[in-house]
Each structure stands twice: as structure tokens, then as C-alpha cells.
Amino acid sequence: MTGPADPVGVPLSSPDDEGGTGPDAILRNNIGYDMKRAFNAIQADVNATLQPFGLRMLTYSVLAVIRDNNGLRQSRLAEILLIERPNLVLILDELEGLDLVTRTRAPDDRRAYELTVTLKGRRLCDRAFRAVAEHDNRMARGLGAEERAALHKALRLIESNGRSPDDSRDTRREIPRP
Amino acid sequence: MTGPADPVGVPLSSPDDEGGTGPDAILRNNIGYDMKRAFNAIQADVNATLQPFGLRMLTYSVLAVIRDNNGLRQSRLAEILLIERPNLVLILDELEGLDLVTRTRAPDDRRAYELTVTLKGRRLCDRAFRAVAEHDNRMARGLGAEERAALHKALRLIESNGRSPDDSRDTRREIPRP
DNA sequence: CCAAGATCGTTATGATCTATAACCAGTACA
DNA sequence: TGTACTGGTTATAGATCATAACGATCTTGG
Numbered sequence: 489m490t491g492p493a494d495p496v497g498v499p500l501s502s503p504d505d506e507g508g509t510g511p512d513a514i515l516r517n518n519i520g521y522d523m524k525r526a527f528n529a530i531q532a533d534v535n536a537t538l539q540p541f542g543l544r545m546l547t548y549s550v551l552a553v554i555r556d557n558n559g560l561r562q563s564r565l566a567e568i569l570l571i572e573r574p575n576l577v578l579i580l581d582e583l584e585g586l587d588l589v590t591r592t593r594a595p596d597d598r599r600a601y602e603l604t605v606t607l608k609g610r611r612l613c614d615r616a617f618r619a620v621a622e623h624d625n626r627m628a629r630g631l632g633a634e635e636r637a638a639l640h641k642a643l644r645l646i647e648s649n650g651r652s653p654d655d656s657r658d659t660r661r662e663i664p665r666p
Numbered sequence: 667m668t669g670p671a672d673p674v675g676v677p678l679s680s681p682d683d684e685g686g687t688g689p690d691a692i693l694r695n696n697i698g699y700d701m702k703r704a705f706n707a708i709q710a711d712v713n714a715t716l717q718p719f720g721l722r723m724l725t726y727s728v729l730a731v732i733r734d735n736n737g738l739r740q741s742r743l744a745e746i747l748l749i750e751r752p753n754l755v756l757i758l759d760e761l762e763g764l765d766l767v768t769r770t771r772a773p774d775d776r777r778a779y780e781l782t783v784t785l786k787g788r789r790l791c792d793r794a795f796r797a798v799a800e801h802d803n804r805m806a807r808g809l810g811a812e813e814r815a816a817l818h819k820a821l822r823l824i825e826s827n828g829r830s831p832d833d834s835r836d837t838r839r840e841i842p843r844p
Numbered sequence: 845c846c847a848a849g850a851t852c853g854t855t856a857t858g859a860t861c862t863a864t865a866a867c868c869a870g871t872a873c874a
Numbered sequence: 875t876g877t878a879c880t881g882g883t884t885a886t887a888g889a890t891c892a893t894a895a896c897g898a899t900c901t902t903g904g
Contacts, residue, residue: 511735511746514795515727519802519814520708522821524723527705528748529828530698545702546861549693557689563881568689570706572863577883591882599870599881617692624697630823636697638813639820643700645808650707724890741852750892755854769853777852777899851900862889871880 519646530627537623541616542586548616550579551605554589555613559602561594588612697824708805715801719794720764726794728757729783732767733791737780739772766790 508516515521534545543551553568554560562580566573580603583589588609591601605613628636686694693699712723721729731746732738740758744751758781761767766787769779783791806814 511738511742512727512731514730514734516818517802518798519805519817519821520705520712520723521727522818522825523701523705523708525748526821526824526828527698527701529825530701533828534698544860545698549690549699552692553690556692560689561881564689570703571861573882574864574884575862594881597871597881599868601882620696624695627697627824627827629827631820635816635820638816639697640694640700642809642813642817643697643704646704646805647700647707649805649807650704650711722889739852749890751853752855752893753891772852775852775900779853846904847902848904849900849902852898853896854898855894855896857893857895859892860890863887865884865886867882867884869881869883872878874875874877 533627534620534623537619538616541612541619543612543616547579547583548613548620550576551583551588551609551613552617554603555605555610558604561600561602563600565603583609711805712798712801715797716794719790719797721790721794725757725761726791726798728754729761729766729787729791730795732781733783733788736782739778739780741778743781761787 510516512521531545534548538544538548541548549569550565550571553565557565557568562576563573565571566576569576571579580589580591584591586609587606590604590606592604594600594602628639631639688694690699709723712726716722716726719726727747728743728749731743735743735746740754741751743749744754747754749757758767758769762769764787765784768782768784770782772778772780806817809817
């Protein structure tokens, strides 16, 4: 008997299909749609990359920021990574349970914790860092250095466009009907 | 008394901070990190944009694809949008409950449904489409037409890089330790 | 024709990430 | 001192995503 036909790979649209003729052609004009799909691919790959280290995208991000900001406090860390404080607690519990991070009472403020990366955590972070760098190169394959830099720049611009409901309040959201 | 200092806006890094000196500088070198933040901004904005229509990013995507592919079946729709079939069921229940989409038994296959957009659905989709287009322009403010096209191209390339565990299996994932 | 296998939609369930309210201990300040 | 605020926490809910398993139906090989 023949195998179950094709594993899953249906060519829905090629990378150079300039907003072409796929069944999702309309959505392909939306940055958010293309970005969601690209991000899905990235997240799947980075999580697979980090899995051998016992990390995920989220836990790696937290670990890396603490590593480079020793003595950081949870509130500030939450600000930096745009994570709500309550959600950060569980992540830190996890990292602390893995002996990668320690919470130490801040000497000047007995409410706060100072976050530090353990030796084990630093080593793991370093190894994971290299794996993630390789992952990045994989995902960016086909992009030249300039294109890659332009991509980062565009992403940061979009991020900043999001956090500025500044002057465009007038023409902002259309209210369809009451 | 003075107001509670500053609402929340801490300038963590400006868009043109070329992998600069922020507390998350290391992560800024990762495409996934920048993309996650950009996508968060996009998703928040597009959901706010679609809220007056009673839609979200996900439901809008489904509605738009059905609109442009009348008679589509659920399995195929799931393939197109990379949604698992079970998850699609609830989304379609929602859209059907809003009288935007109908499920009709396929004449040639009594298991399958043919998905169609109602008149109400088409009108809503058209209006939402325009709002989303404006949203897109908001988020892409500061990008020229070429940069914007390059962004789409890069995103599609990344997506396709993700779905190709082809020949690079050798140097792929590092196994840290048993 | 018919039995085995595959497909379609569905239910149930769990994991992950996110968002909010409320709380306690501790701090800041008027 | 007392009132308001902050830092970390708990509890809880929502949204998205992933998997196993099921009944109904189609397909196919013998």
C-alpha cells in the first residue's frame, strides 16, 4: 500500500510570491499575517533549539537579561521584557528550581529581590546563546547582512509605532455602528 | 499631590538603537526577539482595530479566507491558515453564531462542510478589510514602499526557512549533555 | 461486494502564554 | 504617624495552540 500520501507539506505560496495568488492572497498584504507566520516558524525552531537545554524562548529571554543585568529586580525585569509581574513569578520559580537563577533579598529594600545568574546558569546561557545564534542564521538564510539589518530596523520601528497613540487619535479607529 | 510618576513608558531602546546598549541588548540581536515585540504591538493594534467589528485577528483571518474561497472545506482552511482542525471548529462556531459564515453539507461528501460567507459576513469583512489596511499603514509608518516590500519578502523567506529541515540535519541541533 | 484503512468534523483535554484583581510586607513622604 | 505607594505573590480567567480519540463517511484492495 502507499504511504499516507503527503506528510503535510502543501505549497501554499512561495517566498517570492509577491502577494500572489494563494488562497490567502489578501491576508498576505497584511504585515501582521506574514509576521505571525514567520514568527510561528521562528518560535517552533527556537523552542526545538532550546529544548535540549531545558529552556524555552521565554525562559531563555529571562535568563539572558538577568545574566547581563546582575542584581536586577523583578519589577524592572518585567518592564524590560514586557511581562506582567505575576507571570514573571512562575518563570523565575522555574529558573530558580533549575538552579540557574537566585533570588536574593535586596539589602536596601527588604521587599525586593535581586536576581543573579548562578555559575550553572551562566554556563547554560552561554551554550544556549550559541545555539540560538545558529538558529538565527538558519532562519535568516537567504538574507544578506544589509537585508538582515534592515529587517531588525523595520521590526523595531513597528514596535515603536505600536506604542505611540500620540497625535493620530483623530483618524484612528473607525467606529462601524452603534 | 503629584500623579503616579510615569504611566508606564520607559524608553528601553529607540528604533534606531542598532543593537545598542539597552538592558536587553543581547536579545536584540535575535530576530525572534525583535519580531515577538513587533508582533505584540501589531496584534494589540489589530485586535483593537477589529474589536468594533466583533472580530479578532484570528477570526478575521478565517473570515477573509472563506470570503475569497467560497465552498472551502474546514480541513483545507485549516491547512491554509496553519490551524489545527479541532481549533478551527470553535472559531467557525463563533463566526456561524454571528451569522457571518454558513456550514453547508458538501453534496459529494456527506462528511464535509462547505464554508460560505453570508451577505452580512461579506459586508463586515469588507469594512474590516479597510480598517485593517489603515492599521497596516499605521504600523508601517516610517517605512518606504520598498522597505515595506522588503519586509514582506524577508518575513516570507523566514517562514519558508522554518519549514525546511532539509539537508542541514547534520549541524542542526546541539545536544548539550545526557 | 465487503472489510480495512483513510478522511472529515468533532469532543475532550492539556500546555503555554497572557491579563487582572487582590493581598501582604515593606517603603516613602507629608 | 498615617496614608499612599511599591515589590512580590496568589488566584483566576482568557486566548491560542497541540494531541488523542471518536463516529460518520468515503475509498480501496481483494
